[in-house]
Amino acid sequence: HTQCDHSRHSTEEPSPPSPQVWKLSGADLCEIARNSVMQSGFPQAVKLHWVGPYWRVGPEGNDIQKTNVPNLRIRYRTDAYQAELRFVLAGAGTYQERIAAIAARSESN
Structure with missing residues (x-):
């Protein structure tokens, strides 16, 4: 007696991982x-x-013996995150300056 999978249509193929x-x-x-x-x-x-001293920033927080994640990859992720953070913070400063200028103009009118 063979078992069949009745939940799948015969035209469907199993999806790969x-x-x-x-x-x-x-x-x-x-x-x-x-x-x-x-x-x-x-x-x-x-x-x-499981992963070592994960709270440290960059490769210092990567125990490659436990994670098997290359330090170069961790360094790239850290550098990219810090660049994005600088970009956002610079934009936030510019935004605050614009809001202050608009407020100053409206107060003078």
């Missing part, structure tokens, strides 16, 4: 796993055991 669909590399998967642990609700002691 996400890494194949998105063409994720081993480093991609390791980075996703590291980030998942860091964002999880597990106790800090468990996170420390």
Whole structure:
């Protein structure tokens, strides 16, 4: 007696796992796993055991022996984040200056 999957139409094919669909590399998967642990609700002691000193910024917070995420990738992510943060903060300063100028003009009228 053979079992059949009655929940799937005969014309449908099983979908491949996400890494194949998105063409994720081993480093991609390791980075996703590291980030998942860091964002999880597990106790800090468990996170420390799994990924190392994750609270440090940049490669200093990456234990490559535990995460298998290359330090170069961590450095790139850190640099990109810091550049984006500088951009946003510069824009916020410009925005505040514009608001102050508009307020000054409306007060003088």
